[in-house]
Amino acid sequence: MKMLTFANRNAKEILRDPLNLCFGIGFPVVLILLLSAIQASIPVSLFEIERLAPGIAVFGGSFMTLFSATIISKDRQSSLLQRLYTTPLRPIDFILGYTLPMLPIAIAQSVICYAVAIILGLKLSVNLLYAIAFTVPIAVFFVALGLLFGSVLNDKQVGGICGALLTNLSAWLSGTWFDLQLVGGAFKDIAYALPFVHAVEMERAVVVGNFLAAIPHLWWVLGYATIALVAAVLLFLRQMKRQ
Amino acid sequence: MEAIKIENLTKKYKDVVAVDGLCLTVFGGELFALLGVNGAGKTTTIKMLSCLTAPTSGDAFLMGYSVSKQAASVKSLIAVSPQETAVAPALTVQENLRLMCGVHGIGGDKQNAKIKELTNSLGLEGVINRKAGKLSGGYKRRLSIAMALISEPKILFLDEPTLGLDVLARSELWDIVRSLKGKITIILTTHYMEEAEALADRIGIMGEGKLLVVGAAQEIKDAAHAESLEQAFVTIVKGGVK
Ligand SMILES: Nc1ncnc2c1ncn2[C@@H]1O[C@H](COP(=O)(O)OP(=O)(O)O)[C@@H](O)[C@H]1O
Ligand SMILES: [Mg+2]
Numbered sequence: 001m002k003m004l005t006f007a008n009r010n011a012k013e014i015l016r017d018p019l020n021l022c023f024g025i026g027f028p029v030v031l032i033l034l035l036s037a038i039q040a041s042i043p044v045s046l047f048e049i050e051r052l053a054p055g056i057a058v059f060g061g062s063f064m065t066l067f068s069a070t071i072i073s074k075d076r077q078s079s080l081l082q083r084l085y086t087t088p089l090r091p092i093d094f095i096l097g098y099t100l101p102m103l104p105i106a107i108a109q110s111v112i113c114y115a116v117a118i119i120l121g122l123k124l125s126v127n128l129l130y131a132i133a134f135t136v137p138i139a140v141f142f143v144a145l146g147l148l149f150g151s152v153l154n155d156k157q158v159g160g161i162c163g164a165l166l167t168n169l170s171a172w173l174s175g176t177w178f179d180l181q182l183v184g185g186a187f188k189d190i191a192y193a194l195p196f197v198h199a200v201e202m203e204r205a206v207v208v209g210n211f212l213a214a215i216p217h218l219w220w221v222l223g224y225a226t227i228a229l230v231a232a233v234l235l236f237l238r239q240m241k242r243q
Numbered sequence: 244m245e246a247i248k249i250e251n252l253t254k255k256y257k258d259v260v261a262v263d264g265l266c267l268t269v270f271g272g273e274l275f276a277l278l279g280v281n282g283a284g285k286t287t288t289i290k291m292l293s294c295l296t297a298p299t300s301g302d303a304f305l306m307g308y309s310v311s312k313q314a315a316s317v318k319s320l321i322a323v324s325p326q327e328t329a330v331a332p333a334l335t336v337q338e339n340l341r342l343m344c345g346v347h348g349i350g351g352d353k354q355n356a357k358i359k360e361l362t363n364s365l366g367l368e369g370v371i372n373r374k375a376g377k378l379s380g381g382y383k384r385r386l387s388i389a390m391a392l393i394s395e396p397k398i399l400f401l402d403e404p405t406l407g408l409d410v411l412a413r414s415e416l417w418d419i420v421r422s423l424k425g426k427i428t429i430i431l432t433t434h435y436m437e438e439a440e441a442l443a444d445r446i447g448i449m450g451e452g453k454l455l456v457v458g459a460a461q462e463i464k465d466a467a468h469a470e471s472l473e474q475a476f477v478t479i480v481k482g483g484v485k
Contacts, residue, residue, distance in 0.1 A: 001345075002345060002346045002347075002348060004345075005341075005342060005345025005346055006342070006345070006346060008345075009331055009334060009338070009342050012333060012334060012338070013331060013332070013333045013334065016333040017333065074332075077327070078327050078328065078329055078330070078332075079325035079326065079327040079328075079329040080329045080330065080331060082290075082295055082323070082325050082329065083323055083324075083325055083329040083390065083391070084346060085295055086293050086294065086295065086318050086321060086322065086323050087318070087343070087346045087347060087394070088318070088319075088346065088347065088348065089346050241297075242296075
C-alpha cells in the first residue's frame with residue numbers, strides 16, 4: 001500500500017492549503033450566490049438555478065486541474081519526486097497517487113455546489129445524485145489535465161495556464177454565463193469542439209432527468225477525458241525518464 | 244571492499260558534456276567528497292549513480308550492481324538527499340518521515356521505532372510536529388537526511404548538504420554527517436573547500452565534467468604544492484597539475 005501512503009500525502013498537501021479551499025470551494029459558492037441574487041432582481045431568466053448550478057459545478061472542476069498541476073510541478077521543482085523515484089514506488093503508483101485523491105475532492109466540491117443550489121431553490125430529487133455521479137468523468141478530465149500540465153510546466157506557468165487560462169476557458173466556453181446559441185459563429189463552433197459546454201449540458205440534462213439528451217454529451221466528455229489521461233500518463237513518464 | 248566502482252561514466256546533454264569519462268572507486272564506509280564549482284557535473288554524477296538519469300556511456304557498479312542494467316537492485320541499496328531539500332512542505336516532520344516509511348513498506352512498531360531513532364540522532368525532537376515548509380534551512384536539511392536514512396541505505400548521497408546554511412547550522416550538520424561516518428558509505432558533493440576538508444576521507448575535484456584529481460586533502464595539497472586546499476583547488480582546476 002505504498003501508493004496509498006503517497007496518495008494520502010497528496011490529499012493532505014492540497015487540503016491543508018487554505019487558499020485551495022477558498023478557491024476550490026469558496027469561489028464557486030460565492031458565484032452561485034451572486035448570480036442567483038442577480039437573477040432575483042432581473043425580469044429575464046438568465047441564471048435560473050437548474051441551469052446555473054451545473055455550470056458552476058463544471059467550472060469548479062477546473063480548479064482540480066490547478067491543484068493537481070501545482071502540487072506535481074512543485075514536487076518536481078523541490079526534488080521531492082527525485083527522492084521518491086529512488087524508492088520502491090512504481091510509475092503507476094505515482095500516477096494513481098496524484099490522481100486518485102483528487103476524485104473525492106472533486107466530488108465533494110460538486111456535492112457542495114448542488115447543496116447550495118438546493119438552498120437557493122433547486123428542486124431536490126434523485127436526479128441530483130445522478131448529476132453528482134456524472135461529474136466523475138468530468139473530474140477525471142480535469143484531474144488528467146492537472147497531471148499533464150504538472151508534468152511539463154513549472155509552478156509559475158501552472159498558475160498562468162491552469163489558474164488563469166483554463167478557468168476562464170472553462171467559464172466562457174461553457175454556456176454558463178451566456179447562451180452560446182445567441183453568440184453563434186466561430187465562437188460557438190469552438191465551444192462545441194471543446195468539452196466544457198458538453199460537460200455543462202450533460203449535467204443540465206441529468207439534473208432535469210433527461211438522460212437521453214445527456215448521452216451524446218457524455219461521449220464528448222469521456223472522449224476528452226480519455227485523450228487527456230493518455231497524454232498525461234505519457235508526459236508524466238517522459239519527465240520521469242528525463243530527470 | 245569496493246562500494247562504488249565507476250567506469251568511464253559520461254553524460255552528454257544537447258550541447259554540454261556534463262560528466263566526461265569519470266573513473267573512480269569508493270570503498271565501503273568511506274566518506275567521499277566531490278568538490279567542484281557550480282556546473283562542474285556533481286549533481287549529474289549523483290543522478291546517474293542513483294539511477295535517476297541514464298548515462299550516455301560508461302557504467303557504475305554499486306555493491307556490484309550496474310546502474311544501467313540493475314536499477315532495482317541499486318535503488319534498494321541507496322538513498323539520496325537531493326540538492327533542493329525535497330520535503331513535503333505541508334506535512335509535519337513526523338508525517339514526512341511516515342511518508343518515507345510508507346513508501347518503503349515499513350509499518351507498525353518498526354515505523355515508530357525508526358522515527359524515534361532518527362528524530363533523536365538528527366536532533367529533530369523539538370520540531371517533530373512542525374510543518375516541514377516552515378522549518379529553517381538547517382532543520383529542513385536534517386529532515387531531508389533523516390528521510391534518506393529511513394530505508395537504512397548502504398550508500399548515501401548528499402548533494403550540497405549545507406548549501407545556503409549559516410555557520411552554526413553548517414557546523415551542526417557537519418556533526419551529524421560525522422556521526423554517520425564509517426557506518427555507511429557516503430558520497431557528498433560540495434563547493435565549500437572547508438567542508439570537503441573537514442568531513443571527507445578522500446576528495447575528488449571535478450571541473451567541467453572531468454574528475455581532475457583524487458586523494459586525501461593533504462595528498463592533494465602536496466601534489467599541487469599548495470598551502471591550502473583552496474589554493475590547490477584553484478591550481479588544479481586552472482590546469483596546473485596533471
Ligand atoms: N537536464 C539538463 N539538461 C541540460 N543540461 C544540463 C542538465 N542538467 C545539468 N546540465 C548541465 O550540465 C552541467 C553540469 O551540471 P550539474 O551536474 O548540475 O553541476 P553541479 O551539480 O556540479 O553544479 C551544467 O553545465 C549544466 O548546465
Ligand atoms: Mg549541483
